[in-house]
Amino acid sequence: MCDVVIIGAGLGGMSAAYEIKAALGAAHRVTVVGEGRQFSFTPSNPWVGIGWRQPADVQIDAASALGRHDIAFVDSPASAVHPAENRVLLQDGRELKYDYLVIATGPRLAFDEIPGLGPLDGYTQSVCTTPHATTAWHAYQDFLKAPGPVVIGAAQGASCFGPAYEFAMILDTDLRRRKLRDRVPMTFVTPEPYIGHMGLGGVGDSKGLLEKELRQRHIKWITNARIDQVEPGLMHVSEHDTRGQVLQTHALPFVYSMVIPAFTGVAAVRSVEGLVNPRGFVLIDKHQRNPAFPNIFSAGVCVAIPPVEATAVPTGAPKTGFMIESMVSALTANIKAAIDGTPAIAEATWNAVCLADMGDSGAAFVAIPQIPPRNVTWAKEGKWVHLAKVAFEKYYMRKIRSGNTEPVYEKYVMKAIGIERLKPGTQPGRQ
Template sequence: MDTKPRVVAVGAGLAGMETLFTLRRRLGDRVELALVADRDDFEFRPGTVYVPFGGAEDDLQIPVASPAQRQGITVEHGAVAWVETEPKRLVLTDGRTLDYDFLVLATGAAMRPERVPGLAEHAHLVGSLHQMRELGRTLRRLRDAAVDGSPQHALFLVPPGNCWPGPVYELAFMLETWLRRSRVRDRVCLTFATFEDRYMEALGAGLHPVIGEKFASRGIISHARSVVTEVEPHRVRFADGTAHTFDVLVSTAPHAAAVDYEGLPKDRNGFLLTDAETRRVRRTDAVYAPGDAGDFPVKLGYLSLLQADAVADDIAARIDPASVAEPRRFDPVGLFVLEMLDEAVFARTPLAMTGEPDRSGEGRRVGVSPIWHLGKKTLGAYLPQRFRAGHPVHGGLRQDAVSLGLRGLSKAMSEPVEES
């Protein structure tokens, strides 16, 4: 090529940043990289679950400009109006146009609480740093009321259409530990209700009995197959005719694509339809959708990183075949540590391309230990450091050592699980 090929990524999140950082590592200065971002900071969402309980916030907001500058990535501030595939051009809402040779659409998913009547008005939604700060203030008021002798009820809710309920599970268990440490656990009723047939069913049947036992041992009332139909002030109604009252309602919401890309193939929720292994958008030659913007139904940060690696390798191999001996393909393995503040549950589940667990039984492991709590805290500090430095999460000697340690720990501190 007479000029350097240009890769433009839209979205300053896990998938977009990982893709660009990996491409720089793979191709060096043989490629021009650009990032379109609609904000100055990237929030590291996995770490926000600690914020309601006094967790530090300093490392959770990562400036976009400084790591991009370190890697020679041009940052364009703005939002997408539409995408053209012939000619290859991206149009921003302010009228600017950006040409590309390869385009990475990593704009993620967004919650749509309006799909459940009353949810937006009466629930504390789980997600952003701002939402977690507000939840923390509410939980402190709940604890203070319990200290003053007023019984309280906190209800945790997972509605239909949600693609990743993990943080709601974590917050339920973390609140139980926090209240117990505050010596007011006996004055607060905790209830968990989810539409799922089994607890954390996205990661297979193996977690259901483990989480169910933890709910029971910690005195958390739990209900699966509870489909919310409406939220009223201090009351949630379900499809089976039952209702639960609450003083505090903590919920996630149905998901849909954060950006609607007119003209590109997508499902009914706006998620871009992709090739399973490369995450290339169907019926396009050079457009990719790693992470939550794509159609893989489980929206989990670890899976976003795996998809970004596959996208980066596919693009690098097309630009310079010698740069990647064996391009990585997206092999969906769900890896999740469910935090409880005093211990944690580790789960590793190979998934089929549908998002359903691979029922072959190979490679699925579950473990419970205080060590996983420490491990999650350590990884939560390590990953933002990688992004701040402009390095991909997956790559380099330090990450190889971390991955090796994680594999060893998973074998020592978890057990194989058979699908029932």
């Protein structure tokens, strides 16, 4: 009998648990290590931050869901990984031995890299976790009593730009519905070299699409932006040229601000030589396997992916849900191959497929593969994207509750935008 330990109970960790258990069966043990008992559907957090969802709407008791499929759950997070000894130390002092380890922790949120950033010791909000989004909602309720300037965006080194765009436009929609939009000047701040870059070098005409949306919503923007410091009610931003030289500085007043931070690897793995890169992200080969420790696999935001291209202000490459599901399927097949004594051959298809809600509309982006040059680059907008994302939330929550191993992103998201099967030269058919 082999012991497979999965660190992380998010999109990657829960999917990995179900797929690995289904592949290995009762002959092998699967254990998930979570930080608390709750699974959160992270893509819905911007809605939580505006009060369009309650935390209970986007959370599921992970222990109960996993237990129904004979998967053990430990609700004490990992404090250290010792690959040479095949063991994981937990924060409560216990340790777990493993034959195979899957690291799916998600990231550490690097608020500390910018003075005054973040919801705990700083002055900005976040929607990176459901608790953070809940705090953002409480702050938003206070803001509604005395509205004023708003600054939304992403910090230098960020690799997750979609939620920043979503939050800005959902906030705009909510304020218009409340008849308060005319009292709220809004500025979008981003390290991207242009609006719609998204860490991907752009997708189709994402630049034109998102610039148009921001203009129509009267949201000003600053690109090539580095947040230098945040004070109570004031954000200091340096705007750079294409060579990285400072063009001008901005002192942006705000009553409310939400900023996506840069990410690093989590503390449990960040200092393990051979396992991670200098930022603490897990090094993997094309089979999702760590080169130094071949019984360790990884999937999700915690894996090391180089930037798509160099930018004047640092930006990272995103890891989307579709990509994460593909990573999980590949590592599941390769763990089974290792147990069966056969070579690892499965590889993930690193494609970016995103549904971005805009409150009263939405935008869909497809990049196949994620890193240029691409077979498919496509961006479209419309009310149907908003409706598709609402439906997709229900599908994915149902998957986690039931333990379904179907590739939800491929089955539902690709179908929603008109791609039934991915073949060379395939283009989405739905407009």
